[in-house]
Amino acid sequence: MTLRIYNTLSRRKEEFQPLGDPVRFYCCGMTPKFHPHLGHAKLFVTMDVIRRYLGEKGYRVRYVQNFTDVDDKIIARGLSEGVSAAAVARRYTDGYFHSMEALNVQPADVYPRVSQTISGIIEMIQGLIAGGNAYAPGNGDVYFRVASFPSYGKLSHRTADDVLAGARVTVGEEKEDPRDFALWKAAKEDEPSWPSPWGAGRPGWHIECSAMSRQELGDQIDIHAGGPDLIFPHHENEIAQSESFTHKEPFARYWVHIGQLNVGSEKMAHSLNNFTTVLETLERHHPVVLRLYYLSQHYRTPVTYTDESLVLARKQAEHLIEGRSALASLIAQPAQDAVKGSSPAPVRELASMASDLSLRFFEAMDDDFNTALALSRLYVFSREAVRVSQMRPIGHDPQAQHEALRLALTTFDHLVSILGFDLPRSSVELVRGERALALDAATIEAAIARRAELRRQRKWSEADAIREQLLTQGIVLEDGSHGTTWRRA
RNA sequence: GGCGACGUGGCCAAGUGGUUAAGGCAGGGGUCUGCAAAACCCCUAUCGGCGGUUCGAUUCCGCCCGUCGCCUCCA
Numbered sequence: 001m002t003l004r005i006y007n008t009l010s011r012r013k014e015e016f017q018p019l020g021d022p023v024r025f026y027c028c029g030m031t032p033k034f035h036p037h038l039g040h041a042k043l044f045v046t047m048d049v050i051r052r053y054l055g056e057k058g059y060r061v062r063y064v065q066n067f068t069d070v071d072d073k074i075i076a077r078g079l080s081e082g083v084s085a086a087a088v089a090r091r092y093t094d095g096y097f098h099s100m101e102a103l104n105v106q107p108a109d110v111y112p113r114v115s116q117t118i119s120g121i122i123e124m125i126q127g128l129i130a131g132g133n134a135y136a137p138g139n140g141d142v143y144f145r146v147a148s149f150p151s152y153g154k155l156s157h158r159t160a161d162d163v164l165a166g167a168r169v170t171v172g173e174e175k176e177d178p179r180d181f182a183l184w185k186a187a188k189e190d191e192p193s194w195p196s197p198w199g200a201g202r203p204g205w206h207i208e209c210s211a212m213s214r215q216e217l218g219d220q221i222d223i224h225a226g227g228p229d230l231i232f233p234h235h236e237n238e239i240a241q242s243e244s245f246t247h248k249e250p251f252a253r254y255w256v257h258i259g260q261l262n263v264g265s266e267k268m269a270h271s272l273n274n275f276t277t278v279l280e281t282l283e284r285h286h287p288v289v290l291r292l293y294y295l296s297q298h299y300r301t302p303v304t305y306t307d308e309s310l311v312l313a314r315k316q317a318e319h320l321i322e323g324r325s326a327l328a329s330l331i332a333q334p335a336q337d338a339v340k341g342s343s344p345a346p347v348r349e350l351a352s353m354a355s356d357l358s359l360r361f362f363e364a365m366d367d368d369f370n371t372a373l374a375l376s377r378l379y380v381f382s383r384e385a386v387r388v389s390q391m392r393p394i395g396h397d398p399q400a401q402h403e404a405l406r407l408a409l410t411t412f413d414h415l416v417s418i419l420g421f422d423l424p425r426s427s428v429e430l431v432r433g434e435r436a437l438a439l440d441a442a443t444i445e446a447a448i449a450r451r452a453e454l455r456r457q458r459k460w461s462e463a464d465a466i467r468e469q470l471l472t473q474g475i476v477l478e479d480g481s482h483g484t485t486w487r488r489a
Numbered sequence: 490g491g492c493g494a495c496g497u498g499g500c501c502a503a504g505u506g507g508u509u510a511a512g513g514c515a516g517g518g519g520u521c522u523g524c525a526a527a528a529c530c531c532c533u534a535u536c537g538g539c540g541g542u543u544c545g546a547u548u549c550c551g552c553c554c555g556u557c558g559c560c561u562c563c564a
Contacts, residue, residue, distance in 0.1 A: 227564025259494085303501095308501090375512075376513080386529075
């Protein structure tokens with residue numbers, strides 16, 4: 001089975017053929033100016049799954065994700081709060097790690113930072129000037145000469161005229177061409193700066209990724225990923241800088257961009273002040289729910305975030321958890337529980353369904369990481385596991401059946417882990433926030449015990465009153481054959 | 490204005506040139522239950538509109554309508 005990945009550069013799905021071992025994978029990370037919001041997390045969870053899946057396909061992966069810790073807004077925030085820009089960056093870099101750890105996102109192999117890559121950036125700018133691809137007009141700035149790079153626009157698929165139409169020159173800039181962009185910016189008062197051959201200053205927005213990518217992964221890489229809003233100008237400019245500097249093409253073989261996360265009719269962004277942070281979302285929802293929300297659509301599909309969509313995701317998460325516990329309960333079912341007329345056929349079929357599930361899961365993931373389809377196959381299997389678990393089928397050759405079921409469970413757990421899920425044992429844990437705090441388990445258990453006694457006495461209306469009382473507090477009672485269980489509504 | 494994406498059942502959302510268009514939610518019917526809940530079973534779509542290509546299109550092409558994004562900081 002071959003993996004196919006959609007490449008923004010060719011606008012097609014292409015068979016994945018890395019340059020070598022390990023796979024060189026760079027993702028444009030955060031500008032740590034505030035806590036990551038749900039749009040950021042969509043990117044990083046997606047990359048986490050891609051990375052895990054590449055590993056699953058047998059590739060070793062070197063995954064690099066940067067922090068753009070030198071930035072106008074970080075500087076502005078530091079000034080307004082009376083702390084250094086570095087302190088702001090540090091605070092929200094930590095915030096990033098907290099959020100991602102909660103979401104079970106595997107850490108990158110390395111997290112380069114602009115502030116620690118200055119010499120590499122200067123070296124690259126010098127090379128670009130020497131090659132005629134950049135110029136220093138003498139005002140302390142250095143600009144990239146877009147006209148020197150004929151294939152400029154190939155990633156975002158726009159022509160020189162297109163770019164020109166949208167280009168702007170700010171007062172004080174001395175560009176030869178409005179399309180040119182800054183590689184180095186002369187220092188202003190109150191701003192952090194570094195010495196350079198062009199005077200004190202700091203890097204422009206795009207050069208840092210070219211430099212960090214090169215520093216950590218070499219001149220050419222396999223996968224370069226990021227948010228859709230980076231295609232132009234950021235990634236376009238990275239290509240221009242890197243390919244001009246190294247004279248190697250392509251800079252990145254596969255350009256991967258996710259679909260944007262929108263709120264209402266606009267994208268979720270710090271600058272639009274319409275964002276929800278990961279941390280506040282996790283106060284109300286289990287991390288599995290948020291991850292499942294992201295993976296329920298294809299990663300390239302733009303999605304509109306609503307609170308209800310997370311409620312939907314929670315219900316889907318319950319299916320996975322219930323399917324898994326059904327399987328576990330079958331394995332725990334002792335042979336003497338067998339009832340007359342039970343048949344081994346359902347277990348046999350379930351076991352063979354598990355191996356088929358595996359094939360279909362990989363088939364879906366091989367097609368540009370179709371997690372939505374892969375998940376649907378897990379749901380179908382889960383439902384079947386629940387169905388079979390209700391049959392009490394163990395009894396004929398229990399050892400062989402248990403073995404088959406254990407294998408099925410291993411398969412299921414493995415597939416779920418490829419998607420990065422750390423499933424809780426019980427769906428009760430999926431509910432968080434106020435509703436989870438309303439009543440503690442001991443109180444609920446005590447009420448259940450009182451109600452059980454009333455039921456024994458066939459005092460139905462009194463027993464029902466207890467149930468209804470709990471329901472008003474968000475607790476649902478379910479009377480099963482082995483007693484009463486509860487869950488949060 | 491330029492570039493691009495999307496429009497699939499009540500809602501969310503996969504997918505395909507031709508046997509039954511995944512899956513989830515909600516809804517209806519049923520089994521089970523003291524009642525209920527849960528679970529399980531069954532049921533609910535011809536794919537925005539108009540043309541074209543084709544033996545055949547929801548899937549390819551064109552136009553139209555609608556929604557949205559990028560073109561400026563942005564994951």
